[in-house]
Amino acid sequence: MKLLVTGGAGYVGSVVAALLLDAGHTVTVLDDLSTGHRDAVPPGASLAEADLTEAGDVLDPSYDAVLHFAAKSLVSESTRDPRPYWRTNVSGTLALLDAVRRHGTGRVVLSSTAAVYGEPDTVPVPETAPALATNPYGDSKLAADRMLESWSAAYGIGAVSLRYFNVAGARGRYGERHDPETHLVPNLLRVASGREEHARIHGTDYPTRDGSAVRDYLHVSDLADAHLRALDRAQPGTFRVYNLGTGSGCTVREVLDAVRRVTGHPVPAVAGPRRPGDPAVLVASNERARHELGWEPRSTIGDIVADAWAFARERGGAR
Ligand SMILES: NC(=O)c1ccc[n+]([C@@H]2O[C@H](COP(=O)([O-])OP(=O)(O)OC[C@H]3O[C@@H](n4cnc5c(N)ncnc54)[C@H](O)[C@@H]3O)[C@@H](O)[C@H]2O)c1
Numbered sequence: 398m399k400l401l402v403t404g405g406a407g408y409v410g411s412v413v414a415a416l417l418l419d420a421g422h423t424v425t426v427l428d429d430l431s432t433g434h435r436d437a438v439p440p441g442a443s444l445a446e447a448d449l450t451e452a453g454d455v456l457d458p459s460y461d462a463v464l465h466f467a468a469k470s471l472v473s474e475s476t477r478d479p480r481p482y483w484r485t486n487v488s489g490t491l492a493l494l495d496a497v498r499r500h501g502t503g504r505v506v507l508s509s510t511a512a513v514y515g516e517p518d519t520v521p522v523p524e525t526a527p528a529l530a531t532n533p534y535g536d537s538k539l540a541a542d543r544m545l546e547s548w549s550a551a552y553g554i555g556a557v558s559l560r561y562f563n564v565a566g567a568r569g570r571y572g573e574r575h576d577p578e579t580h581l582v583p584n585l586l587r588v589a590s591g592r593e594e595h596a597r598i599h600g601t602d603y604p605t606r607d608g609s610a611v612r613d614y615l616h617v618s619d620l621a622d623a624h625l626r627a628l629d630r631a632q633p634g635t636f637r638v639y640n641l642g643t644g645s646g647c648t649v650r651e652v653l654d655a656v657r658r659v660t661g662h663p664v665p666a667v668a669g670p671r672r673p674g675d676p677a678v679l680v681a682s683n684e685r686a687r688h689e690l691g692w693e694p695r696s697t698i699g700d701i702v703a704d705a706w707a708f709a710r711e712r713g714g715a716r
């Protein structure tokens with residue numbers, strides 16, 4: 398297939414773009430390089446350095462599908478300064494979907510997020526859980542999700558929304574390079590590599606087995622595999638949502654233990670207050686993705702940390 402990958406210079410988009418190329422697809426990356434990196438675009442893909450609002454100039458009728466990763470995605474930043482979130486995640490998605498309609502692109506796969514569920518009552522969280530986002534990031538991603546649903550119903554697009562839980566790990570030379578970095582695994586590895594003195598545990602008074610928050614950490618390679626399956630199964634005029642996670646969670650302290658074990662470094666950590674807006678427990682129910690996509694996540698938290706550590710060392714971040 399001929400594919401447009403928005404956000405393909407970013408973390409998840411670059412991993413998926415590399416896998417799509419390996420599978421024999423033709424890939425154009427549309428990215429403004431605001432949080433992505435030119436050298437993260439896999440060789441073999443062409444780069445259109447453009448804003449999402451310029452998607453109409455990049456897409457043309459020869460494309461079979463769009464995989465849409467480009468977004469602003471930091472929860473706390475979205476609370477402090479929501480405008481870029483509505484602009485990129487909603488206006489940008491609208492411009493992209495306008496281009497999709499105009500050029501008759503048949504399929505769209507959207508990166509969505511567990512943040513659309515806010516603080517869910519039911520854990521593991523099924524796709525049928527109420528979407529009650531609790532911050533502008535989640536609200537804006539939910540709006541994009543609903544936009545795509547309406548596009549599918551009205552214009553016959555085969556559409557899939559993949560709601561990721563916590564993505565981590567690396568695939569070879571493709572991994573997480575955010576600045577600032579807020580995610581747990583790369584933050585812990587910065588301490589292991591001697592670039593930071595100590596890690597921070599955001600909250601130790603959650604009602605969980607050790608008091609720290611529980612998340613469902615999914616290897617980025619398992620996540621990428623789900624995209625190829627979703628792309629393959631998208632049916633004209635159908636919109637389908639899938640939660641993507643392993644179905645079980647780790648506490649922050651358990652991830653810290655995995656990092657100490659894998660790296661062999663002590664990784665000192667200090668306990669701090671909860672980060673505002675963080676739910677206690679977020680774990681995916683992945684039954685729908687297993688049954689309908691034939692998807693099975695394979696990696697453990699140990700594999701995730703080992704691959705992220707190899708990536709960090711390759712980039713010269715280790716002592
Ligand atoms: N990383 C996670 O844990 C996680 C979890 C849930 C959902 N997601 C979703 O996955 C997607 C990718 O996340 P990521 O972690 O790879 O983020 P990232 O910041 O690494 O990648 C986003 C990419 O989009 C590009 N971009 C941003 N705004 C743009 C614009 N207006 N026009 C063109 N390009 C633009 C950036 O330059 C970057 O390359 C996002 O949609 C995010 O909401 C990520």
Ligand SMILES: O=c1ccn([C@@H]2O[C@H](COP(=O)(O)OP(=O)(O)O[C@H]3O[C@H](CO)[C@H](O)[C@H](O)[C@H]3O)[C@@H](O)[C@H]2O)c(=O)[nH]1
Pocket residue numbers: 470471472510511512561562563564579580581582584585596597598599600610611612649672675679
């Ligand atoms: O240095 C750190 C970083 C994180 N945490 C904790 O570790 C857990 C995971 O935090 P991350 O920042 O790695 O990930 P989030 O769960 O906050 O965010 C992820 O899940 C969200 C859904 O709620 C969004 O989808 C978002 O894009 C995605 O990165 C949280 O309990 C957080 O408080 C720490 O204790 N110390």
